[in-house]
Amino acid sequence: MNTEPGILGSYWLETAPPPTPCPPPSADFSVDVAVVGGGIAGLSTAWELVRQGREVAVLEADRVAAGVTGHTTAKLSALHTLVYDHLRRTRGAEGARLYARSQSEAIRHAHDIVDELGVDCEWEEAASCTWAENPRRVGVLRAETEAAREAGLPAEFVTETELPFPVAGAVRVDGQAQFHPRKYLLALTDDLRRRGGTVHEGTRVVGLTEGEPCVLVTDTGVEVRAREVVIATHYPVFDRALLFTRLSPRRELVVTAPVDEDRAPRDMYITPEQSTRSLRTAPYRDGKRLLIVTGEHFTPGGADVEERFARLSAWAEDRFGALTFTHRWATQDNDSTDSVPLVGPFHAGGRHTYVATGFGGWGLSGGIMAGRLLSDLINGRTPDWAGLYDPRRLASVIREGASFLTNQAHVARHFVGDRLSAATGPAPDDIPAGDGAVVRVGARQCAVHRDADGRLQAVSARCTHLGCIVSFNRAEQAWECPCHGSRFAPDGRVLQGPAVRPLEQRDL
Numbered sequence: 300m301n302t303e304p305g306i307l308g309s310y311w312l313e314t315a316p317p318p319t320p321c322p323p324p325s326a327d328f329s330v331d332v333a334v335v336g337g338g339i340a341g342l343s344t345a346w347e348l349v350r351q352g353r354e355v356a357v358l359e360a361d362r363v364a365a366g367v368t369g370h371t372t373a374k375l376s377a378l379h380t381l382v383y384d385h386l387r388r389t390r391g392a393e394g395a396r397l398y399a400r401s402q403s404e405a406i407r408h409a410h411d412i413v414d415e416l417g418v419d420c421e422w423e424e425a426a427s428c429t430w431a432e433n434p435r436r437v438g439v440l441r442a443e444t445e446a447a448r449e450a451g452l453p454a455e456f457v458t459e460t461e462l463p464f465p466v467a468g469a470v471r472v473d474g475q476a477q478f479h480p481r482k483y484l485l486a487l488t489d490d491l492r493r494r495g496g497t498v499h500e501g502t503r504v505v506g507l508t509e510g511e512p513c514v515l516v517t518d519t520g521v522e523v524r525a526r527e528v529v530i531a532t533h534y535p536v537f538d539r540a541l542l543f544t545r546l547s548p549r550r551e552l553v554v555t556a557p558v559d560e561d562r563a564p565r566d567m568y569i570t571p572e573q574s575t576r577s578l579r580t581a582p583y584r585d586g587k588r589l590l591i592v593t594g595e596h597f598t599p600g601g602a603d604v605e606e607r608f609a610r611l612s613a614w615a616e617d618r619f620g621a622l623t624f625t626h627r628w629a630t631q632d633n634d635s636t637d638s639v640p641l642v643g644p645f646h647a648g649g650r651h652t653y654v655a656t657g658f659g660g661w662g663l664s665g666g667i668m669a670g671r672l673l674s675d676l677i678n679g680r681t682p683d684w685a686g687l688y689d690p691r692r693l694a695s696v697i698r699e700g701a702s703f704l705t706n707q708a709h710v711a712r713h714f715v716g717d718r719l720s721a722a723t724g725p726a727p728d729d730i731p732a733g734d735g736a737v738v739r740v741g742a743r744q745c746a747v748h749r750d751a752d753g754r755l756q757a758v759s760a761r762c763t764h765l766g767c768i769v770s771f772n773r774a775e776q777a778w779e780c781p782c783h784g785s786r787f788a789p790d791g792r793v794l795q796g797p798a799v800r801p802l803e804q805r806d807l
């Protein structure tokens with residue numbers, strides 16, 4: 300295995316053209332619709348609304364298309380591993396049909412946008428396959444094939460694939476797509492601005508007061524008044540409907556390596572086996588395609604990430620031969636407890652606030668679907684699938700009881716257990732360079748990091764979202780919260796919500 304140490308960064312971010320700068324607002328302003336979050340769901344919603352004549356502003360805490368969307372595998376597929384057999388049991392045949400239709404239409408819509416705007420985003424039509432190597436999983440794959448067909452997808456069960464290793468079987472759906480997500484979204488952002496929309500990067504929203512109008516407050520104190528507000532921040536930074544009880548964060552790793560054109564798979568693959576493995580290739584140079592391998596999911600803050608990177612790389616080499624890895628990065632998804640994204644009105648009493656979250660690793664087709672759904676709702680139209688994705692759905696809350704309770708038990712375990720474990724943590728002097736640990740200093744728990752030069756830095760270990768204790772991800776040099784997935788830099792800055800405030804500074 301040839302792995303250059305230290306290459307930790309997304310291929311999509313490295314290979315997109317330089318974006319047009321979108322500075323933060325310098326004064327209070329009013330707008331028809333404010334979209335909080337500049338990933339695929341937020342930008343798609345904003346673009347649809349601007350095209351329909353709305354005055355829209357996007358407020359992004361960091362850079363657009365650089366968060367979760369800039370770290371995906373970038374598959375546009377309506378086949379989401381094994382979702383259809385689950386859906387027909389939990390939401391009925393009609394629910395499964397609506398899911399398939401809404402996701403398929405989102406992919407067709409993205410294709411139309413690429414054509415209309417002439418976007419050069421490496422769009423390729425490809426089949427999407429869910430495979431298994433264990434013969435005991437064949438029954439599950441056959442059931443998924445049947446459910447996906449019933450839902451309206453052209454699914455077939457196959458035992459032969461182009462993969463360079465044998466499979467016991469696979470569900471295959473033709474006519475899906477893969478692309479370069481950041482190139483697509485930067486083009487969408489440019490078009491959005493050309494049509495009169497505004498985009499503000501480096502603008503973290505820290506307050507929301509609902510009303511007529513709603514008022515958003517940024518971290519620099521700027522107030523944004525908006526008739527309608529869309530919260531599309533991956534994990535919602537405001538939670539008026541206790542959605543955090545129905546979402547669980549999952550982190551996953553990605554490695555890439557060039558492979559010869561003649562042995563590169565052209566279709567997209569995923570298996571639920573072996574801690575999930577997902578594969579696709581992308582156009583590369585020198586007669587090669589870039590193999591993109593994803594897997595090794597874990598709860599933020601809870602795993603030896605270096606060991607997992609090594610396991611994923613070894614798996615790729617075991618299947619494809621010796622590889623020279625070019626990039627590696629991590630991505631984060633939120634799974635909803637009933638496996639259906641939460642897209643629609645924010646909460647039962649909210650008349651002007653909307654949310655999009657819980658895409659469970661399928662945020663590209665899901666984000667484009669959310670853009671169409673939310674723009675329809677804001678414009679007074681109700682698509683057939685609005686009820687399926689409605690965050691206020693109650694019937695499914697009852698059905699999802701088991702995963703709901705598991706989710707809460709997980710949070711409670713961290714909330715209580717992690718407070719006790721710092722009592723046995725290392726002393727600050729024992730923390731090696733480049734590592735971090737939670738230590739007790741007097742009555743307080745501090746998150747202490749030692750940088751490469753040996754300097755110690757201490758911040759509060761209590762996550763500013765709801766108070767769980769963070770733990771250190773050495774490979775990515777970040778404090779991570781296991782409860783709802785907030786992430787912080789060693790100096791306490793927020794890297795990823797739902798937290799919006801930094802970890803407090805501490806003196807050792």
Ligand code: FES
Nearest residue numbers: 762764765780783
């Ligand atoms: Fe919710 Fe940390 S992310 S408590």
